[in-house]
Amino acid sequence: MGASTQHETDAGIARESARAPHRLGAVPVACALAMVLGLALSLGFAGTARAQGAVKSVHGDWQIRCDTPPGAQAEQCALIQSVVAEDRSGAGLTVIILKTADQKSKLMRVVAPLGVLLPSGLGLKLDDKDVGRAGFVRCLPNGCVAEVVMDDNLLNQLKNSKTATFIIFETPEEGIGFPLSLKGIGEGYDKLP
Numbered sequence: 305m306g307a308s309t310q311h312e313t314d315a316g317i318a319r320e321s322a323r324a325p326h327r328l329g330a331v332p333v334a335c336a337l338a339m340v341l342g343l344a345l346s347l348g349f350a351g352t353a354r355a356q357g358a359v360k361s362v363h364g365d366w367q368i369r370c371d372t373p374p375g376a377q378a379e380q381c382a383l384i385q386s387v388v389a390e391d392r393s394g395a396g397l398t399v400i401i402l403k404t405a406d407q408k409s410k411l412m413r414v415v416a417p418l419g420v421l422l423p424s425g426l427g428l429k430l431d432d433k434d435v436g437r438a439g440f441v442r443c444l445p446n447g448c449v450a451e452v453v454m455d456d457n458l459l460n461q462l463k464n465s466k467t468a469t470f471i472i473f474e475t476p477e478e479g480i481g482f483p484l485s486l487k488g489i490g491e492g493y494d495k496l497p
Contacts, residue, residue, distance in 0.1 A: 357382075361495060364488015368495060380405070383492045387482050397470055397482040398447070401454075401489070403496055410454040415447040416440070420472045426450040427471030427479065430461050430486075463490035 357371035360381065370381040382402040389395045395417040402411050414426055425437040435458070438450040452458070462468065469481045 361492075362488075363492030363495065365485040366488045366492040368492060370497075378405075379497075381497050383489070383496055385484055387484055389480065389482060395480075397472070397484075399468075399470070399484060401493060401496075410459060412452040412454055414438075414450045414452075414470060416450070416470075416472045417447055418443060419474060420448050421474060421476065422448065424473035424476060424479075428452075429469040429471065429481075430465040431467055432469075435461070459493065462486060463493070 357369035360368045360370050362368075363383075366383050366385050368381055369384050370379045372379045380402070382400040384398065384400045386396055386398040389397075397417065398415045400413045400415075402413075403409070404411065416426060420426075420440065422440045422443075425439045427437050428435040438452050440448045440450050442449050454462075463486075465486050468484045468486055470484060471479045471481050473479050
């Protein structure tokens with residue numbers, strides 16, 4: 305399956321309601337669409353939506369985008385990359401990484417296209433090494449959302465890998481991989497305010 309990086313990310317920054325995180329395996333995995341200890345970001349993906357938030361900087365294949373959500377006191381920023389499956393009628397996947405407003409947690413949100421098989425969850429491989437799965441907790445009009453609470457181990461794995469492959473399922477037997485370049489993720493994360 306071919307995929308191309310979209311530097312003009314089809315995503316919008318918005319606030320969402322809190323949900324309780326879940327953990328799977330050795331890597332903490334959350335499947336929450338949340339505000340964590342204050343205001344956090346949530347991005348949606350829609351093939352025809354225009355990107356929201358100003359691009360503050362570009363780091364390899366990643367962008368830092370910032371916006372001030374309604375009611376927020378300060379600007380919120382996220383490290384973002386989107387890919388589109390060329391062989392799947394433009395189905396896209398958006399990945400965002402952010403620090404919570406209190407700077408105590410690191411989150412990775414993934415917005416997958418509608419039509420995913422929800423019970424199978426979202427799989428993640430780093431350089432062909434299986435890292436685990438996160439469940440989808442909510443589908444919005446523009447996609448279904450999974451969230452991973454990252455610990456230092458997962459962040460270091462992301463920084464030291466070349467490719468992340470996010471896997472969604474349309475049937476229990478059919479997984480679709482979305483390869484995502486990790487070029488610039490370490491530098492981009494370090495520049496997040």
